[in-house]
Amino acid sequence: MKKTGKKLYAPKKRGQKDWEMSKREARDHIPALLPPVNDQLAVGMRLRFVTTGNFTGVFTVTSTNLLDAWFVAGSATTAFELFDFVRVKRVTIRALGGTPANTQIPAMSTIGIEFPGLVVGSSAGGKQVSDSSLGSTTPALCTLSPDPRSEAALFQTANGNILFSVRAVEATANPLVGAVIDVDVVFRNSADVNPAAISSARAGLTAGDLYFGGLDGLPLATTQARSTFVRRA
Numbered sequence: 001m002k003k004t005g006k007k008l009y010a011p012k013k014r015g016q017k018d019w020e021m022s023k024r025e026a027r028d029h030i031p032a033l034l035p036p037v038n039d040q041l042a043v044g045m046r047l048r049f050v051t052t053g054n055f056t057g058v059f060t061v062t063s064t065n066l067l068d069a070w071f072v073a074g075s076a077t078t079a080f081e082l083f084d085f086v087r088v089k090r091v092t093i094r095a096l097g098g099t100p101a102n103t104q105i106p107a108m109s110t111i112g113i114e115f116p117g118l119v120v121g122s123s124a125g126g127k128q129v130s131d132s133s134l135g136s137t138t139p140a141l142c143t144l145s146p147d148p149r150s151e152a153a154l155f156q157t158a159n160g161n162i163l164f165s166v167r168a169v170e171a172t173a174n175p176l177v178g179a180v181i182d183v184d185v186v187f188r189n190s191a192d193v194n195p196a197a198i199s200s201a202r203a204g205l206t207a208g209d210l211y212f213g214g215l216d217g218l219p220l221a222t223t224q225a226r227s228t229f230v231r232r233a
Contacts, residue, residue: 042188043083049181049215049225051168057175058167059224063156065217066163066185068198069227073205079233080195082210083187085155091164092143095179097136098170107136108171111179113144115152115164125150155188158196166225181215181225202233 047069066088067081074080097107112130125147133140144164146152152163168179199217211233214223220232 039191040189041083042186044089044184044186047183047185047212047215048228049183050228051175051177051179051181051225052223053177054222055168055175055177055179055224057169057173058165059216060162060165061183061215062160062217063163064158064160064199065215066183067158067187067196068200068213068217069215070187071198071211071213073202073207073209073211073233075207076205077201077203079198079202079205079211081158081198082189084190084193084196085157085188087155087186088146088152088163089184089186090143090145090182091166091184092141092182093166093168093179094139094141095133095168095176096139097133098174098176105171106134109133109140109168109176109179110170111140111142111166111168111176113142113164113166115144115146115150116162155186157193158199183215205233 047066063086066086067083070082071079072082091113093111093113095109095111097109110130110132112128114126114128116126127144127147129142129144131140131142146164151161156163166181168176170176198213200213200219202211202219205211209231211231212227212229213233214220214227215225216223218224220226226232
């Protein structure tokens, strides 16, 4: 008998997962039992910022600042927050040691993060963390998540309540330029909230374009921590 080179395989048996999927598909196609749909857009992302020459060594961040960090231009001088709600999942800072004017002082960096929890009605535990490094080869690194039921961890509309604060200084307590700040957030939109204008003035925008702002909500020229993303404004 001439061999064909083909192998015969027994048909595969339908597994439990295949059966459950088939059952769900059948259910979802019944006209009287339409499946639910989600009409909200939720985006989780990591925002990255770098401290600039305007950095004073420490600053606080609000939900307005985070919502202003990604916006759409309405005209050359007006812009609106792209999302209506934001919550914080984690904040991370990295910084290399800076060399003070006095060369006898070693290059050093000290960084820190705090979720103060001092806003009335929030249940934060005042979490904070700090780290220091000597030399200019290994960065100081610290990362911190808010308490699960704190204001920072829950979705917030734009307001002036402090969600967290960051700091980065060298050996003589002068601000460190070039510290990298990562903020893991989740953005969400809502049909029930009117688009909010960003909190600080901008100029030279192109209507309809998306832009990234500074971590403190200020424009590129004056922000203490500019976005590493483009386009920035």
